[in-house]
Amino acid sequence: MKYIILLIISLFIIGCGNGSNNNTEIKVENEPYFYQQWYLDINEAFYLENGINSEAHIHPSDLLTQLSGDGIKIAVIDDGLDVTHEDLQGTITNTYDVASKTSNVTHNNPTDSHGTAVTGIIGSSINSKGIAGIAHKSEIIFLKYKEPLDDNNTIELFNKAEEFGADIINCSWGTYSVSDGVKDKIVDLAINGRGGKGTIIVFAVGNHNRDMGNDESAIPEVISVGATDSENLRAWYSNYGNYLDVLAPGGYYNGITTLDPMGSDGIASLDENYLLYDDFNSFVGTSASAPIVSGIIALMLERDSNLTRVEVENILKDSSDKIGNVAYINSRNDYYGYGKVNLSKIIERVDTFNN
Amino acid sequence: MENFLKHIFLIILLIIQVCFANDNYYYQNNNKVLLEPSISIARDSSSIDYYTNEKGIVLGVTDTLIVKFKYERNLNNYLNEFNLTLIKRLGNGLYLLKVENKNLTIDISNKLTQKVDIKYAHPNFIKNIIKR
Numbered sequence: 001m002k003y004i005i006l007l008i009i010s011l012f013i014i015g016c017g018n019g020s021n022n023n024t025e026i027k028v029e030n031e032p033y034f035y036q037q038w039y040l041d042i043n044e045a046f047y048l049e050n051g052i053n054s055e056a057h058i059h060p061s062d063l064l065t066q067l068s069g070d071g072i073k074i075a076v077i078d079d080g081l082d083v084t085h086e087d088l089q090g091t092i093t094n095t096y097d098v099a100s101k102t103s104n105v106t107h108n109n110p111t112d113s114h115g116t117a118v119t120g121i122i123g124s125s126i127n128s129k130g131i132a133g134i135a136h137k138s139e140i141i142f143l144k145y146k147e148p149l150d151d152n153n154t155i156e157l158f159n160k161a162e163e164f165g166a167d168i169i170n171c172s173w174g175t176y177s178v179s180d181g182v183k184d185k186i187v188d189l190a191i192n193g194r195g196g197k198g199t200i201i202v203f204a205v206g207n208h209n210r211d212m213g214n215d216e217s218a219i220p221e222v223i224s225v226g227a228t229d230s231e232n233l234r235a236w237y238s239n240y241g242n243y244l245d246v247l248a249p250g251g252y253y254n255g256i257t258t259l260d261p262m263g264s265d266g267i268a269s270l271d272e273n274y275l276l277y278d279d280f281n282s283f284v285g286t287s288a289s290a291p292i293v294s295g296i297i298a299l300m301l302e303r304d305s306n307l308t309r310v311e312v313e314n315i316l317k318d319s320s321d322k323i324g325n326v327a328y329i330n331s332r333n334d335y336y337g338y339g340k341v342n343l344s345k346i347i348e349r350v351d352t353f354n355n
Numbered sequence: 356m357e358n359f360l361k362h363i364f365l366i367i368l369l370i371i372q373v374c375f376a377n378d379n380y381y382y383q384n385n386n387k388v389l390l391e392p393s394i395s396i397a398r399d400s401s402s403i404d405y406y407t408n409e410k411g412i413v414l415g416v417t418d419t420l421i422v423k424f425k426y427e428r429n430l431n432n433y434l435n436e437f438n439l440t441l442i443k444r445l446g447n448g449l450y451l452l453k454v455e456n457k458n459l460t461i462d463i464s465n466k467l468t469q470k471v472d473i474k475y476a477h478p479n480f481i482k483n484i485i486k487r
Contacts, residue, residue: 079486114486150481151421155445175482177412180383180475181421185446204487213410214383287487 028064028132031124036257036277037131038230039249039292040064050254050277053232055323058248058292061344069135069298071305074122075166076291077143077157078115078173080107082261085116086273087130091123093139094164098153099146113266115142117275117283118172120259121291122298130274131257134295135302141166151179158185167194167301170294172204172287174215183219190221190309198309200301202294204286205239212241219243223297223313226337227289230254233324234335238286244337245313246320248296250289255282296343303350315353319345378461381477382468390414390461403481404457415481418457420464422476424448429472437463451479 028034028041035043038050041057041064073093083092083105095105107115123140124133141164143157161169169189178186186201193199203217205226217224218241226238227250235252249256260266260275267281268274275283297312307315320339322328332338380387393407403415419442424430427448434441440453454460460478467476 079484145484148415148481148483150415150417150419150479151477152419152445152451152479155421155449159446173484173486175412175484177408177410177414177480177482179421179477179480181423181445181449181477184423184449184475188446206485206487285487290487 026065026126028126028136030128031126031130031132032128033131033257033274033276038254038277039251039256039288040132040134050230052230052254055321056228056230056232056249058296059342059344063299063343063347064132064134067299067302067347068126069122069138069295069302072135072138072298072301073141073165073167074135074138074294074298075141075143075161075164075169076115076119076122077145077161077169077171078118079147080112080115080144081105081119081142082107082116082259082265083142085120085259085262087120087124087127087133087259088140089125089127091125091133091136091138091140092142094141095144096142096157096160096164097144097146098149098157098160099144105142105144107261107265110261110265111267113260113268113275114172114287115144116261116266117258118170118287118291121256121288122170122295124259130259134292135298138295138298145173149175151181154182155185158182158189162189162193162199166199168294168297169199169201170291171202171216172290174203174206174217176206176213176215178214178216178219182216186216186219187221194309197306200294200297200309200312202290202297204290205241205244207237207285207287208239209237210239212239212243215239217243221309223293223316224337225286225290225293226335227251227286228323228340232340234326238289238335240335242334244334246293246316246337247323247340248289248292250286251277251282251284255279255284256288258283258288293341296341296346299343300346300350303347304353307350307353311353315346315349316341319349321345377458378465381461381464382475383477385475402457413483414478416457416460416478417481418454418460419479420452420454420460420467420476421445421479422450422452422464422467423474424450424472425474426472429470433467433470437466439463448474
C-alpha cells in the first residue's frame with residue numbers, strides 16, 4: 001500500500017512538472033516586441049503596415065528557437081551598459097571599465113544608451129518581457145571604453161576580452177585612424193585567439209556614406225559589417241570600401257527595436273525601457289548591424305565550436321544573399337561586400353562544412 | 356652690404372628653425388602621415404597637444420608612446436638613449452613608454468621607428484570614438 005501511495009505521489013509530481021514546463025516553453029514569439037523585430041523575422045501584418053520588403057530580415061527559419069548561442073562568450077566593447085535591465089538578467093558574466101579599472105560599467109550620463117542598445121540585440125533574454133536577443137543564451141562580457149580613448153586603453157580592452165575568454169568581440173564604433181599598435185593587437189587576437197582558432201572580431205563600418213579609409217573595420221582580419229534598410233538595400237549612410245565583408249539590417253525609416261536603459265535613463269520616448277522601431281530616437285545604423293552578425297556568429301559557433309575565424313568568415317561570405325543593384329565581381333563589390341547575411345544558409349553551410 | 360647681412364640673417368634663422376623644429380609627421384604602416392597642430396573642442400587638458408592628420412582626424416599626443424620591438428634586447432639601451440621610462444608591457448614585444456617632455460613624443464617615436472630592431476613606434480594617440 002505504501003508503495004502505491006508513493007507511486008501516485010510521484011506520478012502527480014511528474015505530471016505537475018510537465019505541465020509547468022509547457023507553460024514556460026521558450027519561444028521568441030512570446031516576446032511582446034518580437035513582432036516588430038523586422039530585422040530578425042517577417043511578421044506579415046507588420047511588414048505590410050510599414051512597407052517593409054519581404055526579404056529584409058535575416059531568414060531565421062526556426063533557428064532562433066533551435067539555437068541560442070549557449071556557451072559562447074561575446075565581448076561587447078561600448079560606452080556603458082544598464083546591467084539592471086530586465087531583459088539582460090542572467091546574461092552578463094563579466095564587466096570591466098577601462099577608465100576606473102573596476103567592474104562598474106554604468107553609463108556615464110543619463111542620456112547615454114548606445115552600449116545597452118547594442119548588447120540588447122545580441123543577448124536579450126527570452127523572458128516574455130521585451131525583445132528576443134539573437135544569441136539569448138550567450139554569455140556577455142561587457143567592456144566599457146572611455147571617451148576620448150587612447151591607444152593604450154584600446155589595447156587594454158582587447159587584452160581584457162582575451163583574458164575573459166571571449167570567442168567573439170563586437171565593436172559598434174571606430175576612429176577612422178587605427179594606430180599600428182591597436183591594429184597589431186586586433187590581428188594577433190584574430191589569428192591566435194581562441195586557442196589558435198582565432199577570435200572573431202566584428203566591427204561596424206560607420207554611417208558617413210564614405211570610404212572606410214584607415215578604420216578599424218578596414219583591417220582585413222576583422223569582419224566588417226555595413227547596413228541594409230527595410231527596403232532590403234544598402235542603407236544610404238553605410239560606409240563602403242575594399243574591406244567591407246557583409247551587410248546586415250541597420251534600418252533607416254524603420255529602426256532596430258532594442259533595449260534602452262531602464263526607467264527615465266536613456267533616450268526612449270515610447271516605452272522607457274525599449275527603443276521601438278518607430279521611436280523618435282530609434283536605433284539606426286551599422287552599430288545595429290554589427291551585433292546582428294556577432295549574434296549570428298555565436299549561433300554558428302554553438303553549432304560547431306571548432307570553426308576557425310577564417311572558416312567563419314568564409315562561410316559568412318559564401319552564404320550571403322547578393323542583394324542590391326550593384327554588380328558583384330568575384331562575388332563581391334565595395335558597397336555590398338559579399339552581400340547580406342542569411343542565417344538559414346549560414347547554418348546549412350556550417351552543417352555541411354565538415355562533410 | 357646691408358642686403359648681404361639680411362641674407363645671412365635669414366639663412367641663420369632658417370638653419371635654427373630646421374635644427375629645432377619638431378617633426379610634423381608620424382609613421383603609420385611604415386608610411387609618413389603629416390600632422391598639423393590643431394585646436395580642438397575636445398581639448399580639456401594642457402597635458403595633451405592636439406593635431407590633425409592629413410585625413411582630417413584629430414589626434415591627441417601626450418608624453419607617452421607605444422613601441423613594438425622585433426627583438427627586445429635593446430629595450431634598456433633605448434630607455435637610456437632617449438630618457439624614457441617603461442610604464443607597462445602591452446603584449447608580446449609591445450610597450451607603453453613615458454617621454455620626459457611631451458613636446459618630444461613625436462620626434463622620439465620617429466627616431467625609434469628608424470631603429471632596425473623596432474617594428475614601429477608611435478605616440479599613444481588619443482582619439483575620438485565614433486559610435487555608429
